[in-house]
Amino acid sequence: MSLHFGHCEKFSLIDVDMSRKKVIGKDEVASPPHQPGLLPRWLQEHGTDIIVAGGMGMRAQQLFAEKNIRVVIGTAKDDPDEIVSDILEGQLETGRNPCDH
Numbered sequence: 001m002s003l004h005f006g007h008c009e010k011f012s013l014i015d016v017d018m019s020r021k022k023v024i025g026k027d028e029v030a031s032p033p034h035q036p037g038l039l040p041r042w043l044q045e046h047g048t049d050i051i052v053a054g055g056m057g058m059r060a061q062q063l064f065a066e067k068n069i070r071v072v073i074g075t076a077k078d079d080p081d082e083i084v085s086d087i088l089e090g091q092l093e094t095g096r097n098p099c100d101h
Contacts, residue, residue, distance in 0.1 A: 005053035005060060005073075005099075012080035013046055021088040026080075040067045052083050052092070055099035073097045 008031050015025035032042055040063040043051065051064060052072045064071050074094035077083050086092040 005051070005056040011043070013048065014080060014084050015047075016084060016088065018088075023081075023084060023088075037063055040064050040069065043067075044069060052087070054078070055097050057099045073099075 010028050010030050013027045013029060014023055016022070017024050029046070032038060039060070043064075044067045048069055050070045050072065052075055054073070054075055056071060056073050061071050061073075072092070072094060074097055075083060075092060076095065077086070083092065
């Protein structure tokens with residue numbers, strides 16, 4: 001995991017039942033080899049509908065928007081379980097996007 005989205009070596013894919021505010025599944029998967037534009041399609045194929053990252057460039061954000069994947073950036077936390085817990089409690093704090101590309 002990495003606070004900068006483009007440097008992630010693995011992803012935590014977490015299934016959540018929002019109505020019950022409960023985690024119902026979790027899987028860690030290695031990031032595929034780097035190819036421009038691959039991650040939005042790859043993560044969509046894994047059923048992703050929200051990405052939470054410390055930072056992400058504008059082009060990546062646009063590519064995710066095209067796949068109807070919501071992007072939340074500016075989190076200082078790097079523990080996926082804490083992030084999901086904060087989301088479920090409506091308390092995820094975000095700040096500025098450290099990426100300027």
